Amino acid sequence: xxxxxxxxxxxxxxxxxxxxxxxxxxxxxxxxxxxxxxxxxxxxxxxxxxxxxxxxxxxxxxxxxxxxxxxxxxxxxxxxxxxxxxxxxxxxxxxxxxxxxxxxxxxxxxxxxxxxxxxxxxxxxxxxxxxxxxxxxxxxxxxxxxxxxxxxxxxxxxxxxxxxxxxxxxxxxxxxxxxxxxxxxxxxxxxxxxxxxxxxxxxxxxxxxxxxxxxxxxxxxxxxxxxxxxxxxxxxxxxxxxxxxxxxxxxxxxxxxxxxxxxxxxxxxxxxxxxxxxxxxxxxxxxxxxxxxxxxxxxxxxxxxxxxxxxxxxxxxxxxxxxxxxxxxxxxxxxxxxxxxxxxxxxxxxxxxxxxxxxxxxxxxxxxxxxxxxxxxxxxxxxxxxxxxxxxxxxxxxxxxxxxxxxxxxxxxxxxxxxxxxxxxxxxxxxxxxxxxxxxxxxxxxxxxxxxxxxxxxxxxxxxxxxxxxxxxxxxxx
Amino acid sequence: xxxxxxxxxxxxxxxxxxxxxxxxxxxxxxxxxxxxxxxxxxxxxxxxxxxxxxxxxxxxxxxxxxxxxxxxxxxxxxxxxxxxxxxxxxxxxxxxxxxxxxxxxxxxxxxxxxx
Numbered sequence: 001x002x003x004x005x006x007x008x009x010x011x012x013x014x015x016x017x018x019x020x021x022x023x024x025x026x027x028x029x030x031x032x033x034x035x036x037x038x039x040x041x042x043x044x045x046x047x048x049x050x051x052x053x054x055x056x057x058x059x060x061x062x063x064x065x066x067x068x069x070x071x072x073x074x075x076x077x078x079x080x081x082x083x084x085x086x087x088x089x090x091x092x093x094x095x096x097x098x099x100x101x102x103x104x105x106x107x108x109x110x111x112x113x114x115x116x117x118x119x120x121x122x123x124x125x126x127x128x129x130x131x132x133x134x135x136x137x138x139x140x141x142x143x144x145x146x147x148x149x150x151x152x153x154x155x156x157x158x159x160x161x162x163x164x165x166x167x168x169x170x171x172x173x174x175x176x177x178x179x180x181x182x183x184x185x186x187x188x189x190x191x192x193x194x195x196x197x198x199x200x201x202x203x204x205x206x207x208x209x210x211x212x213x214x215x216x217x218x219x220x221x222x223x224x225x226x227x228x229x230x231x232x233x234x235x236x237x238x239x240x241x242x243x244x245x246x247x248x249x250x251x252x253x254x255x256x257x258x259x260x261x262x263x264x265x266x267x268x269x270x271x272x273x274x275x276x277x278x279x280x281x282x283x284x285x286x287x288x289x290x291x292x293x294x295x296x297x298x299x300x301x302x303x304x305x306x307x308x309x310x311x312x313x314x315x316x317x318x319x320x321x322x323x324x325x326x327x328x329x330x331x332x333x334x335x336x337x338x339x340x341x342x343x344x345x346x347x348x349x350x351x352x353x354x355x356x357x358x359x360x361x362x363x364x365x366x367x368x369x370x371x372x373x374x375x376x377x378x379x380x381x382x383x384x385x386x387x388x389x390x391x392x393x394x395x396x397x398x399x400x401x402x403x404x405x406x407x408x409x410x411x412x413x414x415x416x417x418x419x420x421x422x423x424x425x426x427x428x429x430x431x432x433x434x435x436x437x438x439x440x441x442x443x444x445x446x447x448x449x450x451x452x453x454x455x456x457x458x459x460x461x462x463x464x465x466x467x468x469x470x471x472x473x474x475x476x477x478x
Numbered sequence: 479x480x481x482x483x484x485x486x487x488x489x490x491x492x493x494x495x496x497x498x499x500x501x502x503x504x505x506x507x508x509x510x511x512x513x514x515x516x517x518x519x520x521x522x523x524x525x526x527x528x529x530x531x532x533x534x535x536x537x538x539x540x541x542x543x544x545x546x547x548x549x550x551x552x553x554x555x556x557x558x559x560x561x562x563x564x565x566x567x568x569x570x571x572x573x574x575x576x577x578x579x580x581x582x583x584x585x586x587x588x589x590x591x592x593x
Contacts, residue, residue, distance in 0.1 A: 046579055106554055106557075110561065111563070113561045113564075117561075117565060117568055120572075121568060124572055124575070127575060128579075129580070129588075132575050132576050132579060135577070136501065136573070136585075138570070139565070139568065139569055139572065140504060140508065140569075143508055143511075143565055144495060144508075144511070145514070146489070147491075147511045147515060149488050150558065151488070151515055151518065154515065154518050154519050154522055154551075157522060157550075157551070163550070171567060466527060
């Protein structure tokens with residue numbers, strides 16, 4: 001009795017922690033504030049800062065994290081040490097929450113490294129050839145990115161004399177740009193581009209994400225590249241270096257975004273490893289988000305942030321489906337699978353929901369965010385970007401239908417028909433995320449141009465500069 | 479001049495990461511990048527002829543601000559060293575495991591993953 005209870009203890013603890021965090025994250029909706037740690041006055045100590053954007057990211061991180069721990073309870077029995085897995089996983093969650101809450105650049109670097117080291121360890125968790133090789137590649141590229149970010153931080157501190165992001169924004173608005181600051185910005189773009197796997201820097205992602213255990217791949221693809229890459233990029237581009245200071249920044253973001261979108265969308269078509277296919281589609285979906293940001297208009301930002309939320313839900317669901325297939329059949333090579341639609345109805349149908357959502361079929365959430373991004377492209381006078389977004393949606397549809405067809409709909413190959421559905425908790429996690437795909441679509445009912453939860457996040461991007469000349473949204477009529 | 483030297487140090491590290499084929503040498507290059515950045519941070523806070531930033535007895539805040547070097551980068555370096563250490567340990571652990579699996583440190587011979 002006691003040994004069974006002890007065995008269950010890590011599962012229970014991790015799930016309780018994540019459930020509590022998810023509940024707390026939901027409580028932050030509509031709240032904002034600054035907490036000065038250690039009682040130091042503003043500008044001297046470390047600040048924690050909560051606003052609409054942080055709140056959106058907190059909800060994303062912690063709800064997806066909860067689904068992952070629920071899934072892990074039975075999935076991770078394949079690996080040896082669940083206890084270590086949960087401790088590294090929760091370390092990563094702590095780092096992610098820190099990233100989105102911190103108000104100064106150096107503690108952001110620390111939290112980012114916490115996430116990075118935890119995720120290198122999680123990618124290497126299986127300790128087989130592929131895992132180790134992928135983890136090494138990921139760790140080297142990731143720490144080069146961190147080095148760039150730290151040099152950028154050092155340069156900013158040297159030029160502005162502060163690490164607090166709000167003070168930095170004020171200093172930049174008063175002092176204007178100069179060459180070292182531009183260099184720092186370029187370093188940040190490379191560093192966070194690497195973390196977010198935008199296209200010139202994407203080489204590590206298709207290796208690292210498939211190698212990890214399924215809940216971790218889901219977390220890495222769905223949340224980590226968004227929180228450690230895109231979120232910080234958003235903060236820096238819109239809150240610290242405002243767009244007025246560096247007008248070409250938006251052009252760079254648009255170019256990077258559209259190239260990631262197209263390259264990811266094309267490369268995913270040729271993949272037969274299900275998780276590798278999904279990893280390439282992450283690159284292309286991140287491209288959508290960055291294109292939306294690069295437009296710089298309120299509608300573009302709404303689309304981008306909405307897509308960020310949606311991407312984390314459907315991409316983690318797809319990775320869980322891949323994990324469920326691997327759990328039952330021991331393979332994730334689409335050429336060796338088939339006919340599982342009958343024996344695994346829950347996996348098959350949730351995978352269908354996620355596939356429809358990622359390729360933008362109404363009425364699922366992915367459709368609405370892509371629609372908003374396409375509308376924003378047309379509205380701001382970039383019809384070619386809109387066209388690219390629609391075409392990449394079609395290649396995404398082709399790739400995910402390939403997964404559906406080969407894994408679930410085709411006739412069963414010899415010896416595959418006897419498989420059973422995955423255990424209850426794994427099904428629960430998948431159903432939870434599939435339900436979220438429908439629920440998030442309802443956000444547009446609160447207004448296509450002012451969706452609930454997303455609008456406060458977009459407002460937060462303009463709030464910091466509202467008192468200074470560096471206001472992003474001034475005169476754009478939001 | 480000193481700034482240029484630490485940029486050279488960082489560049490040497492980057493060169494090693496990109497060019498070297500031995501995983502251990504890549505790890506060493508990563509460490510060199512880390513040292514280069516730490517030196518850069520020290521330089522940013524340094525002031526010619528400044529004293530150590532310790533607010534002892536008989537030192538007023540005004541004279542402290544006038545004479546001491548900037549303590550903040552020094553605090554940052556301590557943290558950065560810790561992070562580099564953790565990173566280094568993890569990388570070396572991965573290298574040991576890689577050697578167990580492949581029997582070599584040559585990265586061009588580890589080819590389970592492609593593209």
